[in-house]
Amino acid sequence: MGEKVEKGVTAPRRVTRLIRLPEVQHRVGLGRSTIYRWMADGKFPKPVQLGSYAVAWAEDDVDTWVECRLSKKT
Numbered sequence: 321m322g323e324k325v326e327k328g329v330t331a332p333r334r335v336t337r338l339i340r341l342p343e344v345q346h347r348v349g350l351g352r353s354t355i356y357r358w359m360a361d362g363k364f365p366k367p368v369q370l371g372s373y374a375v376a377w378a379e380d381d382v383d384t385w386v387e388c389r390l391s392k393k394t
Contacts, residue, residue, distance in 0.1 A: 336380050337379040338368065338370070338379070339377055339378075339379050340375075340376050340377075341375075344377050347382055347386065348382065364385065365377060365381035365384075365385055
């Protein structure tokens with residue numbers, strides 16, 4: 321009843337936050353239209369659907385995108 325877990329074996333679990341558009345805009349410094357246009361062009365990560373009209377981005381995806389952009393400048 322339940323999963324058997326070996327003692328002494330612990331894998332760290334990483335929790336990914338989901339962030340909404342205003343926070344994404346703040347982090348990347350882009351407007352809504354640019355974000356959605358770049359998503360359509362495959363230049364920006366796509367969000368996950370939360371409900372009928374609600375979407376959010378995985379924080380890790382946005383952070384990785386920012387890091388990639390910064391590394392291209394150097």
